[in-house]
Amino acid sequence: MQRPNIRTVDLSKTTLRELNQELHTLNSSTDGAWEILNARGFHAVAVGVDAPVSIDVRGSVGYYCAGMNKQAAVTVHGSAGPGIAENMMSGSVRITGDASQYAGATGRGGLLVIEGNASSRCGVSMKGIDIVVRGNIGHMSAFMAQSGNLVVLGDAGDALGDSIYEARLFVRGSVKSLGADCIEKEMREEHHTALAALLERAGITDVKTSEFKRYGSARKLYNFNIDNADAY
8 A cells, every 4th residue: 555645656657757857846845755666777767856855766776866966865775877866966865785886976965875885986076975885986986076075984996086186085994096196194083073973974873983094185286296297
């Protein structure tokens, strides 16, 4: 029996275009809950939602699910293809499985939680989004990351934080290698406080902030250096 106050959409019966068109009619005064059944790897599920609603997607999704999300709380009960929560503005997106490459790319706000692993370029060019990954992340993650926080409970691949600006990276496991201008930094009390708050928001209570290392910009790429002229 259908639960009250929940709008259920079955993608085996309703087209993806019809679903997204209906979601796009919602606005900031809209509330309520949505349940999307039979996601079946569809691309661009629940893209561009701009309303404070909760959306549960049952099944794995393809490209760009919850892209440009604003205000909504989206949970994917499965794994996600490339570009999950790309350019997210606010709200939250949670993946109970794994995420493919460039998760949270260019995100400007909100919280992305990946309960499994994330592939390469997680958080590429992030601009204010907070990303928490319970598992591992792949190579070139946080490439050109400008602001926001990337928290990784597992390990990080090659070239972490390459050409990073002012984003903060917290890694609990090992880092295979750091990218250009990315260095390990001191974990001060303010960073422990911020990290603890992020973990709490992500629903993670079984780790301590003392288990993490912080990485960020050495700020050596901000200005032209004549000694490096041959590299430009």
